[in-house]
Amino acid sequence: MPRVFGFIKDQRTNLPVPKPPTNIADATYIVTGANSGFGLECTKHLFRMDAKRVIMAARSRCKGEAALTAIRRETSRPNVGEVWELDLTSPDSVEAFAKRVRTLDRLDALIANAGVVMANFQMAEGIEMSLLVNVVSTMLLAFRTLPKLQESARKFGVQTHNTIVTSNSALESEMEHNIDSLQGDVFDGLSKEKSFKTMVQYPNTKLLEILAVRQLASLLPVSEFGVIVNAVNPGFCYSELDRNVGTMAKVGITVMRVLLARTAEEGSRNLLQAAFAGPESHGAYCSECQVKERDVPAWITNDVGKTTQKRVWLDLLKRLDTIGHSIDIKALTTK
Numbered sequence: 001m002p003r004v005f006g007f008i009k010d011q012r013t014n015l016p017v018p019k020p021p022t023n024i025a026d027a028t029y030i031v032t033g034a035n036s037g038f039g040l041e042c043t044k045h046l047f048r049m050d051a052k053r054v055i056m057a058a059r060s061r062c063k064g065e066a067a068l069t070a071i072r073r074e075t076s077r078p079n080v081g082e083v084w085e086l087d088l089t090s091p092d093s094v095e096a097f098a099k100r101v102r103t104l105d106r107l108d109a110l111i112a113n114a115g116v117v118m119a120n121f122q123m124a125e126g127i128e129m130s131l132l133v134n135v136v137s138t139m140l141l142a143f144r145t146l147p148k149l150q151e152s153a154r155k156f157g158v159q160t161h162n163t164i165v166t167s168n169s170a171l172e173s174e175m176e177h178n179i180d181s182l183q184g185d186v187f188d189g190l191s192k193e194k195s196f197k198t199m200v201q202y203p204n205t206k207l208l209e210i211l212a213v214r215q216l217a218s219l220l221p222v223s224e225f226g227v228i229v230n231a232v233n234p235g236f237c238y239s240e241l242d243r244n245v246g247t248m249a250k251v252g253i254t255v256m257r258v259l260l261a262r263t264a265e266e267g268s269r270n271l272l273q274a275a276f277a278g279p280e281s282h283g284a285y286c287s288e289c290q291v292k293e294r295d296v297p298a299w300i301t302n303d304v305g306k307t308t309q310k311r312v313w314l315d316l317l318k319r320l321d322t323i324g325h326s327i328d329i330k331a332l333t334t335k
């Protein structure tokens, strides 16, 4: 079926609200970008599902507190929830957040949902801004929270989750050679003002997330570490993600939304499915509230795709090293 029909069918699929794990009343969740869109709706669900502790990561304390107040009122759980500041444009902010994570007695899932679409080219930490926010800082947070997820899995005899929110736009056929055709370092190659296009860069960042998730999962068997790492597509939904894009793109997105978009609440069900999913979702792409590896094109899973995946991985680790936030991947993946 041509991809466009598949997309329409996916958007029309009814999504169930996932069943929470039986131990949710003991569980702690972190949701990034929790003050709006999917993050907000996912947080609301976790409150309603009776999660013990929900940490809302927000870059603006003010927006985070406003969202928390509204959720507490709506769910009648006045004593649940807390706002922790996290700014993904700053790796130091990620480190400070991770330091607080180390003080938790338990972490069941990191739902790494925060992300941006950049309308204009901007550099930060030596790379284009959406690469920093969506990929480098998001993966830094995923790496830094892994020890707590591993420890919690061991201590409480549960499977914990590192769930990264990606997008189906990463899998479109025109994405096939965007990354493997780059010369040299992938992050440098995607940080050139001359070739920057918003609607290409955003899916590029989401593809890099998928490749990083696949590689990380391949190094961390669930049977040994108890942590499920997966990537989830929330689907095309109403949200504020297009706040930075230009007028023409906004008009196009608005028309598409009227025809096809889900509500952010419906989209958030995908995040919950991935954060509750079993080991079959490890390293996998989830969409429409299920593991949907069949949507992952051959150009990602074949030998060329695997070579690109390894290259992206090495460039990611090198980048983290360059900006002074090295990851000891051996320590994270050795028991």
Ligand SMILES: NC(=O)c1ccc[n+]([C@@H]2O[C@H](COP(=O)([O-])OP(=O)(O)OC[C@H]3O[C@@H](n4cnc5c(N)ncnc54)[C@H](OP(=O)(O)O)[C@@H]3O)[C@@H](O)[C@H]2O)c1
Residues within 6 Å of the ligand: 032, 033, 034, 035, 036, 037, 038, 039, 058, 059, 060, 063, 086, 087, 088, 089, 113, 114, 115, 116, 133, 165, 166, 167, 168, 233, 234, 235, 236, 237, 238, 239, 240, 241, 242, 264
């Ligand atoms: N909407 C869609 O159709 C769609 C489709 C596929 C995938 N996604 C993905 O879904 C995720 C959530 O997006 P959404 O649609 O819910 O959009 P949204 O309403 O714009 O939410 C994005 C969240 O990320 C936060 N954020 C942005 N930059 C940040 C930074 N530097 N540091 C910390 N937090 C930051 C935002 O905080 P502020 O409020 O402070 O800006 C906001 O809370 C994103 O990863 C996006 O790529 C969305």
